[in-house]
Structure formats: C-alpha cells, structure tokens
Amino acid sequence: MLSFLIRRILRIIPIAFCVVTILFFLFQLVPGDPALLIAGPMASPEEIAQIRHSIGLDQPLLVQYWDRISGLAVGDFGYSLTFKGSPLPQVLARLPATLWLTAVSIALTIVIGIPAGVLSALNRGRIIDNAVAVVVVGFLAIPNFCIGLLLITFLSVELGWLPSFGFEDWRSVIMPALALAARLIALVARMTRNVMIEELRKDYVRTARAKGLRRNTVVVRHVLRNALIPVVTVIGLQAGYLLGGAIVIERLFSWPGIGDLLINAVGLRDYALIQGITIIFVVGFLLINLATDLLYMAINPRLRDA
Amino acid sequence: MREASLALRRRFQLPRSTNFTLTLGGIILAVYVLMAVFGRFIAPYGIDDQDLLSSLAPPSAEHWFGTDALGRDIFSRVIVGAYYTLSAAMVSVALASIAGVIIGILSGYGRGLLATALAALIDLLLTIPSLVLAVVITSVINSSVVGLIVATTITFIAPMARLVRSRTLEIQQEDYVQAARGLGAGNPRIMLRHVLPNAMTVILVEASLAAGQAVLVATALGFLGLGVPPPAPEWGTMLGEGREYLGSAPHLVLCPALAISILILGFNLFGDGLRDRLDTRSE
Numbered sequence: 001m002l003s004f005l006i007r008r009i010l011r012i013i014p015i016a017f018c019v020v021t022i023l024f025f026l027f028q029l030v031p032g033d034p035a036l037l038i039a040g041p042m043a044s045p046e047e048i049a050q051i052r053h054s055i056g057l058d059q060p061l062l063v064q065y066w067d068r069i070s071g072l073a074v075g076d077f078g079y080s081l082t083f084k085g086s087p088l089p090q091v092l093a094r095l096p097a098t099l100w101l102t103a104v105s106i107a108l109t110i111v112i113g114i115p116a117g118v119l120s121a122l123n124r125g126r127i128i129d130n131a132v133a134v135v136v137v138g139f140l141a142i143p144n145f146c147i148g149l150l151l152i153t154f155l156s157v158e159l160g161w162l163p164s165f166g167f168e169d170w171r172s173v174i175m176p177a178l179a180l181a182a183r184l185i186a187l188v189a190r191m192t193r194n195v196m197i198e199e200l201r202k203d204y205v206r207t208a209r210a211k212g213l214r215r216n217t218v219v220v221r222h223v224l225r226n227a228l229i230p231v232v233t234v235i236g237l238q239a240g241y242l243l244g245g246a247i248v249i250e251r252l253f254s255w256p257g258i259g260d261l262l263i264n265a266v267g268l269r270d271y272a273l274i275q276g277i278t279i280i281f282v283v284g285f286l287l288i289n290l291a292t293d294l295l296y297m298a299i300n301p302r303l304r305d306a
Numbered sequence: 307m308r309e310a311s312l313a314l315r316r317r318f319q320l321p322r323s324t325n326f327t328l329t330l331g332g333i334i335l336a337v338y339v340l341m342a343v344f345g346r347f348i349a350p351y352g353i354d355d356q357d358l359l360s361s362l363a364p365p366s367a368e369h370w371f372g373t374d375a376l377g378r379d380i381f382s383r384v385i386v387g388a389y390y391t392l393s394a395a396m397v398s399v400a401l402a403s404i405a406g407v408i409i410g411i412l413s414g415y416g417r418g419l420l421a422t423a424l425a426a427l428i429d430l431l432l433t434i435p436s437l438v439l440a441v442v443i444t445s446v447i448n449s450s451v452v453g454l455i456v457a458t459t460i461t462f463i464a465p466m467a468r469l470v471r472s473r474t475l476e477i478q479q480e481d482y483v484q485a486a487r488g489l490g491a492g493n494p495r496i497m498l499r500h501v502l503p504n505a506m507t508v509i510l511v512e513a514s515l516a517a518g519q520a521v522l523v524a525t526a527l528g529f530l531g532l533g534v535p536p537p538a539p540e541w542g543t544m545l546g547e548g549r550e551y552l553g554s555a556p557h558l559v560l561c562p563a564l565a566i567s568i569l570i571l572g573f574n575l576f577g578d579g580l581r582d583r584l585d586t587r588s589e
Binding site for chain 2: 015018019022023026027029137138140141142143145146149150152153157240241243244245247248251252262263265266267269271274278281282285286
C-alpha cells in the first residue's frame with residue numbers, strides 16, 4: 001500500500017518534467033523578445049542587453065532549457081514579469097481559493113448527483129425519472145459559464161440573494177461551485193441511474209430481499225455500494241474538466257484563484273507565471289487521479305492487492 | 307421478452323432504439339449549418355449597423371433578441387455568429403480527429419520506439435486539463451479565428467488518440483486481423499483496410515460528441531477575451547461584452563447563451579443517437 005503510494009507520487013516528477021519541456025519549446029514559438037517586455041519601452045539597448053544576460057536569454061537554446069529544468073529542481077520557477085520575481089509565492093497564495101472551489105464542486109456533485117441518480121433509478125419511467133433526465137440533458141448542453149451567468153442574473157441581480165463576485169463569506173462559493181459542478185452533477189446522476197438499474201436486476205438483490213432485509217437497506221448497503229465503483233471513476237476522470245472549467249468560472253465570478261491568475265498571465269504574456277500555474281494544474285490533476293484510485297480501493301476490496 | 311424483441315429487431319434490421327435523438331440532433335445541426343452559410347442573407351439587420359438611439363433595447367417585434375450597447379441587432383449578430391463557432395468547432399474536430407486517428411492507430415498497432423513514444427505523449431497531454439491547454443496555446447498565438455481553431459484542435463487530439471489506440475489494441479486481437487496477416491497482408495494494408503474501418507464507429511461518435519465540447523471550448527475562449535476579437539459577432543465574445551450589462555439588459559447574455567447551448571445540445575443528441583444507431587458491440 002505504502003509502496004504503491006510512493007510510486008505513484010514519484011511518477012508525478014517525470015510528468016511535470018515533460019510538461020515543462022513542452023511548454024519551454026512552445027514558448028519559443030512566440031514572436032518578440034521577452035527582454036524587451038521586461039525592460040519596457042523606455043529602456044536603452046544596454047539595459048536590454050543587461051536584462052537579456054541576467055535571465056540567460058543570450059545563451060544557446062539548449063543551455064537555456066537546461067537552466068530552466070535544473071532551476072525547477074531546486075524550486076526556481078523563473079522570472080515573472082507581473083511580480084518582478086519568482087511567481088511561486090503568488091501562485092501558492094492563490095491556490096487555496098481554487099482548491100476550495102473545486103472541493104465544494106465535488107461535494108455538490110456527490111450530494112446532488114448521486115441521490116438524483118438513485119431516485120431516478122428507483123422511480124424508473126415515472127415523472128421524477130423524466131424530470132432528472134431533462135435536467136441532465138440541459139446541464140450537459142449549457143456551458144458552465146452560461147449557467148454561471150444565468151445564476152448571477154436570477155439569484156443576484158433579480159433576487160439579490162447571493163453575492164455575484166469575489167470571495168467574502170461562505171455564500172460566495174455557492175454560485176461558482178454550482179456552475180462549475182453542473183456538468184459533473186449531470187454525468188454522475190446519469191451514470192448512477194444506469195448502474196443502479198443494472199445492479200437492481202441482479203440476483204443478490206432478490207436474495208437480500210428474500211431473507212427479509214428492507215428495501216432501503218438493500219439499496220443503501222448493497223446496491224449503492226456496488227454502483228458507486230464506476231461512479232467514483234467518472235468523478236475522478238472528470239476532475240480535470242473541473243480544474244479546466246475553474247478558469248472560466250473564476251474569471252466570471254472574480255474568484256481569486258489560480259485560474260483567474262492564468263488568464264491575467266496570458267493577457268500579460270507572463271510566461272514564467274503561465275508555466276508555474278500549468279504545472280500546479282497538472283500536479284493537481286494527477287493528485288486527484290491518485291485520490292480516485294485510493295477511493296476506488298476503499299470501495300472495492302478486491303483491488304487492494306493489485 | 308427482451309431476447310424476443312432483440313431477435314425481431316435483428317430480423318428486420320431495426321436500430322436498437324428509436325432514431326428520435328439522431329433525427330432531432332440532425333435537424334438542430336442542419337439549422338445551424340444554414341445559419342452559418344446563409345447568415346448574412348437571412349439576418350434582418352447588418353451585424354455592424356448601429357442605432358445608438360435604441361441601444362440596450364429589450365426584445366421586441368422589431369428586434370427579436372433586443373439590441374446591444376451600440377444598438378446593434380442581437381438576433382442578426384447571433385445568426386451571423388453561427389459561422390465562427392460552427393466552423394471553429396467542426397474544423398478543429400476534423401483536424402483533431404485526423405491527427406488523433408493517425409497517432410492512435412500508430413501507437414496502438416506499432417511496437418517500436420515510435421509507438422511507445424506516441425502512447426506516452428497521449429498520456430502526457432491528457433494530464434493537462436483541456437481548457438488550460440487551450441488557454442496556454444492562445445498565449446502563443448494571436449487571437450483570431452485561426453488561433454481559436456489551433457487551440458481547440460490541439461485540445462481534442464489526445465482524447466481521440468487515446469480512444470483510437472484502445473480500439474486498435476482490441477481490433478488487433480481479432481481473428482480477421484490474424485487471418486489477413488496470415489495471408490501475407492502488410493502492416494499498412496492491415497491498418498488501412500482492417501483496423502481503420504472497424505474503428506470508424508467509435509471515431510464518428512467521439513467526433514460528434516467532441517464537436518459539442520469544442521463549441522464549449524471555443525466560446526469559453528471568446529468569453530475570456532482570448533478568441534475572435536470584437537466587433538466580430540462571435541458568441542463567446544458577445545457574452546464577455548454583454549456581461550457588463552447583466553443588471554440592465556440580461557438579453558445581451560441570454561440570447562448568445564441560448565444559441566451556444568442549443569448547438570451543444572444538437573451535437574450531443576446527434577452523437578448519442580449515432581452511438582445507438584451504429585454501436586453493435588454492446589449487445
């Protein structure tokens with residue numbers, strides 16, 4: 001178990017290394033001289049040459065690449081134009097807001113999506129099943145930022161119930177998290193419904209009922225437990241979508257997370273910052289994958305030895 | 307009962323489920339294609355015609371979707387805007403499918419260093435959340451229709467490649483591939499004549515569903531100000547601009563949002579219907 005955990009965490013390192021490599025060569029495609037950007041329009045040629053030398057731009061490409069990689073190994077994330085230094089502290093300061101948003105979204109997915117799917121499966125073909133199906137199709141078709149805009153229009157502008165931007169009290173997180181989670185809620189509800197229907201047909205359900213267990217006990221203790229395995233996988237696989245979606249949602253709700261920072265960085269062409277944030281996103285994605293696998297093992301004991 | 311109905315369907319070659327979703331999706335997409343092709347002729351007003359006296363007017367008989375801050379007719383802009391989103395989505399998914407299919411088949415079929423390297427590249431690209439990847443790419447390319455298409459294309463290569471790769475690995479085990487090899491067919495022939503046709507079902511379904519996602523990515527980039535710059539009537543860009551007027555004129559946002567959502571719905575229905583229609587494996 002422990003060796004599995006260590007192996008998986010160590011695997012993040014080469015992946016992050018490859019991502020940096022791709023970004024490094026991608027950013028070489030950018031026209032223009034980064035030293036000019038740093039120096040500003042008023043700088044003299046000497047100053048520009050000075051800056052170029054100080055961040056290593058006058059070195060051959062491979063030397064620059066090596067500097068970047070070896071710098072990362074000791075925690076040097078490069079020179080951020082926006083923050084006039086390492087982008088790492090700013091990225092880390094913004095990270096909790098994104099984590100909070102993502103965590104609340106996953107919680108909402110579990111609290112809304114799974115019960116909706118279960119209700120749907122237990123009332124197959126009735127009104128509630130059809131209602132859930134309609135909402136699922138809608139949530140899969142409406143982009144998250146459109147849902148966010150709709151929520152703002154109705155809940156903040158029309159009704160004034162919830163704050164529409166920023167990060168103040170606990171109520172601020174409700175709308176962004178709901179908008180972000182909508183698609184995942186729909187996927188999970190649909191998946192739960194289909195798997196539940198499949199499971200309810202199986203022999204062990206009849207056996208459990210025959211030996212006198214109540215319907216609710218059978219559903220919760222046996223059927224749901226089996227149905228959850230593929231559902232957890234869906235949540236884990238879609239977590240990357242959640243992280244990506246956070247970019248738009250954070251922008252829309254002026255949420256002070258790293259997604260919002262990434263858009264600022266792209267606007268300012270701050271490549272060290274873009275690189276830093278991308279690495280954080282990739283590591284976050286891999287950690288969520290790892291958490292999914294661990295959860296998977298907790299639910300399905302047969303996988304523990306593997 | 308179930309077996310009986312299956313036998314019946316097989317006998318009369320009926321599809322497994324009704325084609326309602328496929329038809330509805332097809333109709334929606336056809337309407338959008340017409341809008342994209344003939345938009346400028348259908349639209350009641352010009353997309354740049356300003357009428358500052360009636361700016362931010364709510365929907366009325368004269369302006370069905372109302373007007374924006376410059377008094378431009380939103381209905382006309384939404385119709386003409388179909389061109390940007392639809393072409394970005396379809397071109398990028400077509401390009402991504404071609405690249406994804408080539409990478410997927412080579413990495414699934416081959417055995418050498420190239421196959422291993424391609425498989426590793428697919429896994430690597432999949433660890434970058436798709437919208438993050440698209441946003442990062444737009445930082446290198448200037449915002450334009452071409453930039454939008456490039457960013458969206460790269461985003462969808464890896465998922466397609468992964469799918470084709472796993473399907474190729476399955477097909478390789480089939481008897482007919484072994485038979486073809488036994489008869490002396492070369493690798494290119496097996497890949498083109500046996501693997502590709504048999505993977506086509508999954509490819510078409512995935513491409514249709516990916517097109518819906520591509521609409522989402524393309525409009526999201528527009529909304530973030532990284533897509534086609536104004537004054538082009540790109541829906542995402544319109545949403546980004548309309549956001550300022552949520553309190554006074556919500557129709558600025560609701561109308562393009564509706565156009566985007568129905569288009570994604572169309573692709574989703576079409577993809578789901580196509581899967582039901584073509585998929586014979588899940589029987």
